[in-house]
Structures are given as C-alpha cells and as structure tokens.
Amino acid sequence: MTAAQFTVLIFQGLTLGGLYAMIGAGLALNYGILKVLQLAHGEYITYGAFAAIGAIALFPNLPFPLVLLLAFLACALLGAAAQLLIVERAMAHRNEVVAMLVTFGLAVVLRDSLAEFAGADLRGLSVGSLAQANFTIAGITLGVLPLVSLGIALTSFLLLALLIFRTRLGMEIRAVSDMPDIAALVGARVKRTHIVVAALSAGLAAIAGVLLAMRSSISPYSGLDSLLIAFEVVVLGGLGSIRGVLLAGLLLGMTQVISTWADNSAGLFYVHLVFFVVLVFRAKTGKLQ
Amino acid sequence: MNLALDVAHVAANFGQFRALNDISLSLEAGETLALVGANGAGKSTFLKILCGLVDSWQGTVNINGTPLKPGSPRQSSELGLALVPEGRLLFESLTVRENLMIGQTARSGPWSLEAIERLFPVLKERRNARPRELSGGQQQMVAIGRALASNPQILLFDEISLGLSPAVVREVYDALKAVRKEGVTLVIVDQDISRVCNVSENVACFFKGTVTHYGPAAGMTAAALHEAYFGGRT
Numbered sequence: 001m002t003a004a005q006f007t008v009l010i011f012q013g014l015t016l017g018g019l020y021a022m023i024g025a026g027l028a029l030n031y032g033i034l035k036v037l038q039l040a041h042g043e044y045i046t047y048g049a050f051a052a053i054g055a056i057a058l059f060p061n062l063p064f065p066l067v068l069l070l071a072f073l074a075c076a077l078l079g080a081a082a083q084l085l086i087v088e089r090a091m092a093h094r095n096e097v098v099a100m101l102v103t104f105g106l107a108v109v110l111r112d113s114l115a116e117f118a119g120a121d122l123r124g125l126s127v128g129s130l131a132q133a134n135f136t137i138a139g140i141t142l143g144v145l146p147l148v149s150l151g152i153a154l155t156s157f158l159l160l161a162l163l164i165f166r167t168r169l170g171m172e173i174r175a176v177s178d179m180p181d182i183a184a185l186v187g188a189r190v191k192r193t194h195i196v197v198a199a200l201s202a203g204l205a206a207i208a209g210v211l212l213a214m215r216s217s218i219s220p221y222s223g224l225d226s227l228l229i230a231f232e233v234v235v236l237g238g239l240g241s242i243r244g245v246l247l248a249g250l251l252l253g254m255t256q257v258i259s260t261w262a263d264n265s266a267g268l269f270y271v272h273l274v275f276f277v278v279l280v281f282r283a284k285t286g287k288l289q
Numbered sequence: 290m291n292l293a294l295d296v297a298h299v300a301a302n303f304g305q306f307r308a309l310n311d312i313s314l315s316l317e318a319g320e321t322l323a324l325v326g327a328n329g330a331g332k333s334t335f336l337k338i339l340c341g342l343v344d345s346w347q348g349t350v351n352i353n354g355t356p357l358k359p360g361s362p363r364q365s366s367e368l369g370l371a372l373v374p375e376g377r378l379l380f381e382s383l384t385v386r387e388n389l390m391i392g393q394t395a396r397s398g399p400w401s402l403e404a405i406e407r408l409f410p411v412l413k414e415r416r417n418a419r420p421r422e423l424s425g426g427q428q429q430m431v432a433i434g435r436a437l438a439s440n441p442q443i444l445l446f447d448e449i450s451l452g453l454s455p456a457v458v459r460e461v462y463d464a465l466k467a468v469r470k471e472g473v474t475l476v477i478v479d480q481d482i483s484r485v486c487n488v489s490e491n492v493a494c495f496f497k498g499t500v501t502h503y504g505p506a507a508g509m510t511a512a513a514l515h516e517a518y519f520g521g522r523t
Contacts, residue, residue, distance in 0.1 A: 168390075171383060171387050171390065171391055172391065174380065174382035174383055175380045175382070175383060175391050177382060178380045178381055178382050178383075179378060179380065181342055181362055182362075182374065182378050182380075183380070183391070184341070184362035184363045184366070185340055185341070185342070185362040185363075185365060185366055185371075185372055186366065186371075186391055186392045186394075186435060186436075186439065187363065187366045187367075187391075187392075187393075187394045187439065188363075188391070189363065190363075
C-alpha cells in the first residue's frame with residue numbers, strides 16, 4: 001500500500017467513523033440522561049433522512065444547511081412529542097424494561113407509518129454536484145462530500161459538548177441524570193429536561209439520517225440497521241459518554257474501511273466482531289458500565 | 290403568629306408499615322427546631338414529606354401559609370424550602386462550583402455564591418473539583434452551600450454531623466450561626482442531641498413514627514429527653 005492509498009483509507013475511515021458516531025450520539029444522550037434505551041432511535045434516523053428527502057423534493061433549491069435544520073427540527077419535535085405523550089408516562093414506573101418496551105412499540109408504529117405513507121422504496125438524498133466534487137492535496141484526491149459529512153458530525157459533537165458542559169441547561173441535564181428527585185428539589189424542571197433531551201436526541205438522529213442518505217440509499221425499514229450500529233457505538237463508547245461515542249464511532253468506521261480494503265466482501269462482519277470482542281473483554285473485566 | 294411551617298396530623302405508610310402517625314408541629318419564622326430520635330423513628334421520612342419526596346401521605350402541611358402537595362419537590366423548592374440531605378447527595382457530574390450554581394433560584398437574598406464561599410472558603414479553593422475528590426466535611430459544606438444558594442426560608446438538615454470529625458462538626462455549627470442571623474427557619478436532625486438542642490428554640494423527639502416530646506429546648510432535662518427517646522411521652 002502506498003502512502004497516498006493509506007491516507008485515503010484513513011480519511012475514509014474518519015468520515016465513516018464520524019457518521020457512525022453521529023448515528024450513536026442521540027442514543028447515547030438519551031440513555032445517559034434519561035436511562036431509557038430508545039429503540040425508536042433507528043426510526044428517528046430514517047425520519048430525519050425522509051424529512052430531508054421530502055424537503056428537497058418540495059423545494060429543490062433549498063440551501064443544504066436549511067435542509068439539515070428542517071430535518072433536525074422535525075425529528076426534535078417528534079422526539080419531544082413521543083417523550084411527553086408516551087415515554088414520560090412509562091418512565092413513571094421507574095422500570096427500565098417498561099420504558100424500553102414502550103419505545104419498541106413506538107419504533108414499530110413509526111416504521112410502518114412511514115412505509116404506509118411514503119412507500120417502501122429505497123431513496124437517496126440528492127446533493128447535486130457535491131456528490132462528485134473532489135479536491136487534491138499533495139497529490140492525493142479526496143471527496144468533498146465525505147469531508148462535509150465529517151465536518152457536520154464533528155461540529156454537532158462540539159455543539160453538544162458545549163451545551164452539556166458550558167450552559168445552565170447542560171448543568172440541569174447532568175443534575176437530572178445524576179439524581180432527578182434532588183435535582184427537582186434544587187429547582188430543576190425534571191420533566192422539561194427529559195423532553196429537551198429527547199428532542200435533542202431525536203434531532204441528532206435526524207442529522208445522522210441526512211448524512212446517511214447522502215451516502216447510501218435508505219428505506220422506511222432501514223431503522224433497524226441504524227439502531228444496530230448505534231447500539232454498538234453506544235456500548236463501546238461507555239453507555240452515555242459523548243467523548244466515548246465519538247471514539248467508538250471512529251474505531252468502528254476505521255475497522256470497516258480497513259477490513260473492506262483487506263476483504264472486499266467483509267461487509268460489517270469485522271465491525272460486529274470488534275464490538276463483540278470488546279464487549280466480551282469488558283464483561284470479563286467488569287468494565288461494562 | 291407568623292408560621293413558617295405548620296404541620297397537622299401527618300401520617301404516612303410504606304406498604305403495611307406505619308412510618309409516621311399523627312405528627313403535628315409548627316415553627317415560627319426564624320425558629321430552629323431540633324429533631325431527635327433513634328434510627329427508624331421517622332425523622333428522615335418527615336423531612337422527605339416536607340421536601341416533596343414522598344408521593345403519598347395524609348394530613349396537612351402549610352409552608353408560609355401555602356398547602357404542600359404530596360410528591361412535588363419542585364413545589365417545596367418554590368415555597369422556599371431547601372434540604373441538606375443525609376449522605377450529602379451531591380451531583381457527581383457537576384463540579385463544586387456547579388453544585389452551588391445549580392442550587393440558585395430566582396429568589397433573591399443574602400446567599401450569593403461569593404457569600405457562600407466566604408462562609409466556607411475551602412469551596413472557593415476546590416471550586417473545580419468533583420464531589421468525590423473532597424473530604425466528608427468539605428462535601429457537607431457543598432451540600433449546605435447548595436441549599437443556601439436558593440436563599441431558602443426554611444432549611445432542613447438531615448443528620449447534619451453524621452460521619453464528620455468533631456472539628457468539622459464545630460465548623461458546620463459555627464456556620465449555622467451565620468445562617469440563623471439571616472432569619473432562616475431551621476429544622477435540624479442530629480444524633481448529637483446536646484449540641485443540636487443548644488442551638489434550637491424547640492425540640493421534637495420522634496419514636497416509632499410518633500412525637501413523644503415537643504417543647505422548648507431550654508430547660509429540657511436529660512432524664513425527660515431520655516424517656517422520650519425510648520418511647521415515654523413527656
């Protein structure tokens with residue numbers, strides 16, 4: 001392998017890793033703060049992609065940042081409504097399994113609703129000339145689209161970290177995550193915080209969905225595949241750690257790119273294998289949490 | 290009479306267990322009440338009811354004339370009540386400074402973050418530390434600071450000196466003098482009965498969920514308190 005090929009491989013690994021990290025970010029946030037494994041997370045990703053596809057179909061000249069914002073807001077609204085009307089009530093039982101089962105039901109209904117109203121065909125997000133655009137540095141040619149995708153992912157993580165660690169809202173979110181009752185006693189609005197977190201999680205999922213649809217085709221039934229990646233990223237990243245999720249996404253992205261280079265037919269096999277090996281190692285050393 | 294806290298016929302069950310039975314107490318604004326009793330007597334349950342941390346109980350509680358709803362810690366906070374809980378229960382995801390900041394509410398009063406750091410200078414030195422990096426005494430200071438940051442009208446202490454060295458206990462009680470000067474109503478649970486009675490106007494002794502003694506702390510004889518502590522009504 002030449003140095004140029006190696007650089008391209010690393011670049012591809014980083015961009016795919018950024019996408020995987022984005023896919024896991026919302027799930028990690030939701031689980032880390034609300035302690036609810038949101039099984040509709042994959043559907044939020046799909047809905048984000050379809051929201052962007054729908055927006056571009058209706059307004060072909062809509063600037064891309066606005067498309068991204070619309071998808072984010074649409075899914076944030078959906079996530080907030082689901083939290084307020086369904087998940088919050090399930091959480092009142094203080095039983096993680098009850099809340100998880102409710103999100104499973106939500107996932108199935110969201111998936112089938114999308115298939116019913118939008119059709120089950122595979123769709124992609126057309127980004128026009130950006131798809132073919134590239135640039136050359138030191139004789140190495142790289143795509144603009146993957147770079148944009150990586151930039152969006154890294155910016156999203158940076159904004160999320162700033163929100164959680166540098167704002168009053170972030171402080172309340174962390175306090176509610178630690179001890180909801182005591183947080184309420186010091187004046188935190190626990191229910192409102194839950195809804196904000198759910199909205200933010202679904203909004204992040206929407207961004208991941210847009211990035212995913214720019215890269216490959218997506219159907220109403222793609223949610224489960226996304227959820228699987230998200231789950232692996234979140235577990236590897238340490239169940240709720242923002243930095244851990246970013247690193248885990250990059251690890252899995254890099255694993256997939258390198259394994260595909262070595263074995264073109266490998267698919268996601270080595271990604272799942274890395275996840276499994278780390279999981280077994282963590283379970284044996286008692287570091288699963 | 291300006292009652293800060295008026296408790297009438299409060300009772301609470303946990304399943305078949307009667308945790309509190311017919312508790313009636315009242316505190317004037319600025320008064321300090323010592324709450325004593327053996328472990329399991331119901332003192333912490335009583336404080337939890339006041340804080341909105343118990344979902345179901347009977348009786349009435351008025352805080353500054355407003356009826357308290359069961360299971361609403363936020364309402365307790367809005368009514369000016371703050372708790373320094375047993376075991377401190379600090380937010381581990383927050384720094385010392387953030388633990389103080391999260392306690393701040395819209396209510397104005399003398400307890401700015403700077404005033405709290407003047408009361409406990411060590412909190413300024415350790416402002417970026419996590420609670421787990423602090424000693425037990427420093428953690429208690431953060432817990433008191435967090436409660437003061439809301440500028441409470443009623444401040445509850447659950448086991449104020451539990452697990453603290455004598456020197457730290459003295460420091461904490463010295464800090465209480467400054468808090469009392471600001472006219473805050475205090476309810477203090479402590480196993481160090483003589484110390485807590487020395488700073489209180491009234492003392493209530495709990496035994497198996499009932500009040501076996503309630504009256505002025507001054508003039509309370511050791512024999513009477515001993516009898517109340519073990520269930521005798523005085």
